[in-house]
Amino acid sequence: MTDRKDELAANLAKVEQRIAAACAAAGREREEVTLIVVTKTYPASDVRILSELGVRHVAENKDQDAAPKAAECSDLPLTWHFVGQLQTNKVRSVVGYADLVQSVDRSKLVTALSKEAVKAERDVGCLIQVALDAGSSERGERGGVAPGGIGELAGLVARAPGLRLDGLMTVAPLTGEYAGREQAAFERLMDLSTDLRRDHPAANMVSAGMSADLEQAVAAGATHVRVGTAVLGVRPRLG
Numbered sequence: 308m309t310d311r312k313d314e315l316a317a318n319l320a321k322v323e324q325r326i327a328a329a330c331a332a333a334g335r336e337r338e339e340v341t342l343i344v345v346t347k348t349y350p351a352s353d354v355r356i357l358s359e360l361g362v363r364h365v366a367e368n369k370d371q372d373a374a375p376k377a378a379e380c381s382d383l384p385l386t387w388h389f390v391g392q393l394q395t396n397k398v399r400s401v402v403g404y405a406d407l408v409q410s411v412d413r414s415k416l417v418t419a420l421s422k423e424a425v426k427a428e429r430d431v432g433c434l435i436q437v438a439l440d441a442g443s444s445e446r447g448e449r450g451g452v453a454p455g456g457i458g459e460l461a462g463l464v465a466r467a468p469g470l471r472l473d474g475l476m477t478v479a480p481l482t483g484e485y486a487g488r489e490q491a492a493f494e495r496l497m498d499l500s501t502d503l504r505r506d507h508p509a510a511n512m513v514s515a516g517m518s519a520d521l522e523q524a525v526a527a528g529a530t531h532v533r534v535g536t537a538v539l540g541v542r543p544r545l546g
């Protein structure tokens with residue numbers, strides 16, 4: 308193995324161990340939690356290595372980096388998640404490679420995603436990104452809709468051609484009542500998921516938890532964790 312492959316294999320093994328331990332502690336089956344490796348800022352060669360090591364889900368947050376990387380890796384058996392704030396002028400490109408968009412947070416974005424998904428004859432899974440630090444009708448600082456806006460947005464996605472409502476996503480807030488209380492934040496997301504599933508029973512994905520707080524997310528009931536740094540290393544630049 309190359310040095311980089313050794314390094315990624317060792318990091319993956321550690322993350323896998325953390326997820327397994329968190330599942331055991333929560334009385335959950337390991338299979339209930341899917342690892343998504345966030346490959347933003349890292350090259351396509353790393354994505355290729357991760358695929359060789361058995362990773363099946365990767366995530367990116369900037370279309371300009373993601374689009375060429377996904378093209379270079381189009382031969383790999385990977386599911387691509389888009390997790391960044393998404394401008395409508397990037398939607399056409401993102402729909403070209405993203406199997407899921409986890410950052411759906413406004414109606415304009417739903418309209419644009421639906422239009423481009425239909426045009427490209429793609430089915431795009433959508434997660435509503437929830438901002439737990441936002442006021443009742445605001446959007447979060449790092450994207451996301453306030454909890455009060457989930458129902459309306461979910462209805463729009465569910466009715467939109469080319470889109471599939473898959474569930475909810477959040478990033479633990481840095482401000483507001485949940486600052487520093489990751490597990491409470493993720494438990495709140497689970498409650499919101501329970502509400503959502505009354506109207507949309509198939510929308511059962513709960514994407515929460517990153518390198519620093521995946522244990523809290525697993526404890527709260529997350530179905531998907533998004534891990535970057537702990538697998539790939541500290542990012543060379545902000546992203």
Ligand SMILES: *Cc1c(COP(=O)(O)O)cnc(C)c1O
Binds near residue numbers: 517
């Ligand atoms: C970068 C990013 C992650 C991964 O964060 P790490 O701390 O590197 O694990 C997860 N989710 C989103 C939305 C991100 O932008």
